[in-house]
Amino acid sequence: KVLAEAAESADLVVTTGGIGHGAYDVVKELLGPRGTGTSRFTHLALRPGGPQGAGHLAGGTPVVHLPGTPVGALVGYHLFVRQLLPGGAAMPRAVPLEDPAALVARSRRREGLVVLAGRFATTTRGAESVQLLPGRRLAPYGRADALVLGGAAAGTADQGRALVLAL
Known part of the structure; x- marks a missing residue:
């Protein structure tokens, strides 16, 4: 019904x-x-x-x-x-990672795309970067302002960058 x-x-x-x-x-x-x-x-x-x-x-x-x-x-x-949704479209963009090794470690044994909670940050030089938030449950996503795309399908962590979707 x-x-x-x-x-x-x-x-x-x-x-x-x-x-x-x-x-x-x-x-x-x-x-x-x-x-x-x-x-x-x-x-x-x-x-x-x-x-x-x-x-x-x-x-x-x-x-x-x-x-x-x-x-x-x-x-x-x-x-x-x-x-x-109207006005909802957003494209992922490449953003420097604060810790590229963390993304590689957290998505190493995963096929396809791994999505992790992240927060935008500003480096000491004033450039934009993104940091991964610890944890895999719901709480990190409540603090997130970005989804960080990792895994074999994303393919950018080895270059020190990640595809990021702003929330």
């Missing part, structure tokens, strides 16, 4: 959770190929936030499905949903 109402009145519907491989992943069942929607689901080479999906509700309203973990949903929102 809630989704039917959303399909009539919303420009975009965003769901969180229920899209993985577990017994309680009901969104996938409800809106996937065997359900009432056109949603497709995949697991991206992305940490955190690998499970993602998108499609349309009955009537054509677009729907984006984000993971159920808080950090995965936050990352998915900023990488995929925010870009769809």
